């Protein structure tokens with residue numbers, strides 16, 4: 001049996017067959033049945049979660065003509081018309097998938113855009129799907145942008161990405177976005193059960209549970225693993241065989257490890273590690289099983305009623321829950337998770353595994369952990385969690401790079417630029433600022449210094465955080481008074497660097513005086529206000545989008561995710 005048989009056979013061909021993505025299915029289904037179409041869709045989510053599948057169903061929905069050839073756009077594609085069968089069989093001329101992971105350049109995108117000018121071959125729409133869209137080069141994105149902005153009537157775009165953070169905001173703002181969620185292990189398990197029953201494959205509950213977890217939220221992975229496990233187990237799915245195939249660790253062995261650690265018995269713990277090595281378990285599998293057990297132990301300690309009484313694993317967790325204190329469970333969990341990253345750094349992963357576990361024993365048991373008095377007023381975490389920070393190396397004080405006083409060919413400016421200036425953004429001017437024009441003057445100067453790279457590190461920080469509260473021209477040299485809240489920033493060294501940069505930039509002698517206090521109007525605040533203003537404008541634009549309005553109006557739970565809108 002090929003390892004792709006089940007994954008392909010049970011790939012959803014209709015929205016109603018998609019498992020665990022009800023929120024996306026409902027929103028798309030309603031939009032389709034009401035004919036509310038967007039010209040670009042973005043599906044986000046981890047790999048193997050259904051982004052391509054939902055894209056194909058969408059393409060069929062848009063192009064389906066029904067069994068009798070008279071159907072229109074539908075949320076329930078028939079699966080038998082020419083469009084549906086061609087898309088299902090991967091031979092539709094109207095549905096094109098481009099994998100940006102391997103075709104990321106401008107040439108591929110130009111080719112795609114050229115194809116966009118032709119009318120659909122059989123369907124109503126051409127649907128271009130760009131998978132892993134965040135991998136397109138910047139040039140490719142820019143080439144795509146114009147078509148994305150004003151696509152021909154017959155063209156729909158579907159972008160899919162595992163990493164929306166890397167997409168250009170200008171692209172994001174043109175797409176209707178749907179987030180596909182990783183499936184819970186229970187959801188995966190139930191779906192697997194239905195598939196195995198339909199396939200007449202005998203299985204153990206334990207095997208299902210292992211596969212449900214190993215799939216990490218991806219139904220595609222769950223079905224591929226099930227295929228492999230069936231081949232491995234000669235037609236059946238048995239707990240022991242699946243465990244061996246996955247390199248997974250028996251829960252009882254993880255429980256023995258926890259017992260040894262709780263008893264602070266290093267010898268027993270090392271013996272258990274040796275036994276696991278003998279057994280052929282992967283070190284990473286050991287830490288994973290340990291973390292899973294600890295998670296159930298934490299649940300048993302805090303919400304015991306949430307455990308499944310019929311589940312043997314949960315019963316183990318409940319009986320172990322008294323062996324360690326709650327904060328020790330947290331500490332060990334954290335070490336098990338982070339320890340996995342260390343395993344590959346050592347040639348012998350089992351040596352690395354024993355170090356991770358010995359580290360837990362290096363911490364005194366809960367009762368003996370001294371609470372460092374200076375942490376007490378601010379640190380309410382349990383003692384073991386505080387102990388976590390004890391072995392961390394001290395934060396290094398990175399010295400600010402010195403600003404070199406290289407004379408730049410700056411034209412001598414005899415006068416500070418007059419305020420207000422046309423392009424100065426609106427900003428809240430604090431009432432304690434004696435002269436609002438000073439704030440604008442300071443903003444202009446600092447921005448000019450910054451653009452020229454004339455200030456860096458702490459001097460720049462000082463310039464941005466300070467408010468100019470007075471200029472006394474009657475003194476020689478003139479004195480500029482800056483108000484700064486931070487003691488650190490008022491250090492002479494930072495002041496001298498900023499002063500030197502100002503003298504050079506303005507071509508005027510001046511002396512900076514720093515005074516403590518709340519500065520009111522600062523460059524940093526003006527920048528923040530400008531950012532907020534642009535954000536609000538972008539959000540207003542999205543709120544006004546008719547498609548968004550329809551979605552929000554229709555679904556009680558639909559809302560714009562704060563922070564997901566970014567100004568272009």
Ligand SMILES: [Zn+2]
Pocket residue numbers: 063064065066067077078079080081082083084085
């Ligand atoms: Zn159809």
